Amino acid sequence: MRTQVVVVGAGPAGLLLARLLGQRGVDVVVLETRSREYVEARIRAGILEHSTLEVLDGAGLGDVVRRDGAEHRGVYLQWPGERHHLDFVDLVGRSVWLYGQTEVTRQLGLAHDAAGTQIAYEVADVELHDVDGERPSVTYTDRDGVRTRVEAVAVAGCDGSFGPSRPVVADAGGETWERTYDYSWLGILADVAPSTDELIYAWHDDGFALHSMRSASVSRLYLQVPAGTEIGQWSDDRIWDALSTRLGAGIDGWQLTPGPITEKSVLPMRSHVCAPMRRGRLFLAGDAAHIVPPTGAKGLNLAVADVALLAPALADLAAGDPAAGERYSERALRRVWRCTHFSWWMTTMLHRDDDPFTRQLQLSQLQWVTSSRAGAAGLAENYAGLPISL
Template structure:
């Protein structure tokens, strides 16, 4: 088989890239090692930056988001039992959209299938060959167990942190920056009425808590826990009780709405970046090249920002022979990556309680957090900085 761009991974990065290339007249084949049902059901992030919303609309895949997504013009920070509102719309003129990552993936898959374009699920034994040549290849075994070979002009590794693409870059070519945090997130999905029209980020003596929503009858909530936490150690009632304890207000009026918990998941917290994001004819995008802690709601949005730049670079290279966009790809997108890494680290460090044996876990560290929280909720300049980063800097900001 032959295509212009072989895309490994049918997550947001791979599917957005495939759609952008399609609209530019570039052929691609998307390969995914998981089945379609798994890909469409895995629950991930739910906050879309303004730029991501704009891209979905521009590529013609925003109809269901426009109908079912929930616009948020602000968020809430709660500490010392008091709630403080950060008004995104007033501070930046921009908003975010609550629309689950899995819903975006469903929409992109449905569009590609409707367009009768190649999207292969449940492939295995994926290997990359001849990356330094002009016609790199991807070999794999398809869902029927038959060996396949796909010749490409370029290969896009969009297969996430645990994907295989990055492993085919020779040793010594990549530099990795890594930080693992001393806590994790215990997330639940529940059939319950949201307790707030906006997300609530809570700093409490008992640890961080986040209340978010997916619709008017489904919530997605998180508790800070220790790494290795076992969800089986808490009953559903104990989970709800802990949300009430952490999110309590000084006047005692707040109680979280309860309902049937349908999913429980523990996620590690880490910051990780590799550079460069290109090796010869292999380009990396999304979680294959960088991970952010979820506190800043940046993961999928960074993937979209990556592939907007990447699609332009590939299109120019294939249509006019100009590889300057691919030569600068890594440097350009990493400017945004590091901005988002900093914002996510800052939000994480400000809102989570560090363990006592951590350098930031003493009383001094706690007072530093509270001082920062008071500043960011009373200074218009500080609020604007938080809002600007949260809604997302324009996609052309770092060009």
């Protein structure tokens, strides 16, 4: 089989890239090891940057986000006894949108159904070949056990941190930077209306807490817990008690409303960047190239930025420009490191540290961010989304 670009991975990064390439007239084949049902049910990020919405506008999905999502002007930062609202629109003229990654993936899937994109789900034994040459290929086994080879002009690795694409780049001598945090997030979904209109990021002596939401009737909340925590150690009652304490029940009469917990899990926290984000005709995007802790809401948004840079480069390459794509890694990594720093900064500012000196520095930093327009604008600029190309 021949095509112009093989996209490995049918998560939001892979599906969005395939969509943008299809709009440019590029022939694409998408390969995914999981089922479509599994991919579309994964609970992930829910905050879209201003720049992400602009990319989705170009993909024809922006109107759906505006119709079904919720625009948020900012976030709340708090510590015991104090809660402060940062208005991003007032500070930097940009808002963010609450719209779940699951819905982004589902809408992209529907767009591909209408376009007739070739997407093979539940494939196995995916292997990449000849990525240093001009005709790379990918082999895989389909659901019927048939082994197939797809030749292309380029391969896009959008297959996450455990897919086959990242090791192929690493084998060529790339560099890796990583930081593993000694705490995790215990996250829950609950069938209860949010107790806040916008996200609350809370510093507390017991540990960080975040009140987010998925819709007008579903809340998403998180607690800082030690790394290695087993979910069975936390009963529903214990979770709600800890959330109520850390989120500041009683601040100006505010109360957290509990409800039935429908899903809970423990999410490890780490930062990971590999460079370059390409090898020959293989290009990495999204989690295949970088992981950030979720505190700054950057994971999905960073993947979208990668794809927005990669799509025109691959379209030029498919049109016969052999130099196209040479600057992709350099351009993408500038934004990757900016977002990696912001995610680290938010994480280390808000999560409890055992060192009393560090805790006082965190409180001082929170007080500065919420009292200085310059400090607040710096947070707002990064959170609401920097330009795609820095």
